[in-house]
């Protein structure tokens with residue numbers, strides 16, 4: 001079973017669904033940039049290894065070096081971001097190339113970044129949803145591995161829509177993560193092929 005680390009910043013409802021529906025992977029670490037994150041309490045109470053450190057004061061590079069060390073110490077193969085609200089540096093993403101996935105509350109490539117639900121309602125969209133994607137240096141820009149759709153209803157506000165999308169997230173993420181860990185090489189290769197250095201190498205061969 002692939003050892004997965006789940007990175008959270010808050011309540012961790014996606015982390016809980018990944019733990020409860022784990023298949024083909026085991027959650028070997030729950031890590032957070034917010035030592036007070038509610039999800040850490042749930043994880044510890046359920047016997048999971050936890051790690052947390054605030055980047056405030058020590059800086060991003062030192063924080064990520066400590067995170068990287070904790071991930072290696074736990075023997076992590078794949079990182080699943082689940083409501084992790086901090087951008088990983090290009091350097092960190094490169095070190096874990098093709099081995100980080102994220103869930104984003106929109107139908108990517110629509111609405112990258114924040115306030116996805118308000119933006120979908122404002123645009124008059126008939127549907128919203130969530131996407132699980134490979135993490136690259138481009139914000140919410142890596143290969144989409146799976147999506148789930150929900151309707152936008154006439155009386156929706158951002159909170160109502162968020163709740164409907166969240167239920168879809170809880171069903172989607174464990175399923176896609178299972179598929180991902182069982183075919184890691186394909187995903188690594190797909191991502192690697194988009195790198196300029198690789199294109200150069202292919203061109204020269």
Ligand code: GAR
Pocket residue numbers: 008009010011012013014015082083084085103104105113166169
């Ligand atoms: C989820 O809706 C997730 O898709 C979103 O934050 C929420 C976290 O909830 N993530 C992002 O917006 C990432 N940019 P949770 O902590 O209960 O899983």
